[in-house]
Amino acid sequence: MEAYTSFASVYDTFMDNVPYEEWGRYIQGMLCKYGVKDGIVLELGCGTGTMTEILAGYGYDMIGVDNSEDMLELAMEKRMKSGHDILYLLQDMQEFELYGTVRAAVSVCDSVNYITEPEELEEVFRLVNNYLDPGGIFLFDFNTDYKYREIMGDCTIAEDRGECSFIWDNYYYEEERINEYDLTLFIRECGRESEGDPDHTGGLYRKYKETHYQRGYTLEEMRTLLERAGLVFEAAYDMETKSEPGDTAERICVIAREAGKQPLTGK
Structure with missing residues (x-):
């Protein structure tokens, strides 16, 4: 993708x-x-x-x-x-x-x-x-290769910023020295609030997925x-x-x- x-x-x-x-x-x-x-x-x-x-x-x-x-x-x-x-x-x-x-x-x-x-x-x-x-x-x-191998590899990072959130899953393939990270995004759709939410504190979110590759x-x-x-x-x-x-x-x-x-x- x-x-x-x-x-x-x-x-x-x-x-x-x-x-x-x-x-x-x-x-x-x-x-x-x-x-x-x-x-x-x-x-x-x-x-x-x-x-x-x-x-x-x-x-x-x-x-x-x-x-x-x-x-x-x-x-x-x-x-x-x-x-x-x-x-x-x-x-x-x-x-x-x-x-x-x-x-x-x-x-x-x-x-x-x-x-x-x-x-x-x-x-x-x-x-x-x-x-x-x-x-x-x-x-x-x-x-550096050290960062992917020792810090980022095989860990999950998640953040919620209200209008958008993400889950970031890392997988480090040491032999190939490739870090794969799969991003799952939840982005609020402007102007499309959910029913029963008159204060617009919720809203509808659309889910997206992306996969990125980087080499150490x-x-x-x-x-x-x-x-x-x-x-x-x-x-x-x-x-x-x-x-x-x-x-x-x-x-x-x-x-x-x-x-x-x-x-x-x-x-």
Whole structure:
């Protein structure tokens, strides 16, 4: 089943505990540290455009790429409210195309973990390298194999937010290093209250199901794939401590740099 269809409408509600503003300051600081203080920045897997909007607020000319039409519709609603001049493209990050190069590319919220085959992720990195300016920066975060294996695997998370609720069942397949999570969503239908509910405290809910797959990677694997794609590994940081990542890091931020183009492999 295609991911981020039904979930798109309530994605921001369930992600309201993510410190986007803090992450945005961190990303902007890192971009400046590595020489990208302005210019065009590409966000891969931009979703509903929350981080795209934050980076646009720092003065970057943003391009957002995502393969979910439902998510991009919400991103464009935010663009109308903010007035930011953001270009959104409905494209798969594994096959994205731009008209020119960019100063930097970013990808947040473990979007790269959705690329479950290392060879395919290497091609994504190769595409990024192709569209970066000479010396351009690529910044992304990913969930580690440790997080899926020890923290998320084989657990259930449930939340009730009134107008919507979800049950999130995780299954980690250690041999394949794939985390499957099955989302069961209950979303209140606007304007359709149930009989005997004059105060509109209940209402009718529709049930939806989605299945998502992510792969657990190690930092060493990421470094190898980046270097094979022609990028130069610059640094990595534990997103929790902002220090050098250890064996128990759950989410890692990686910075790589363009250092000469390599030809894209044929499809």
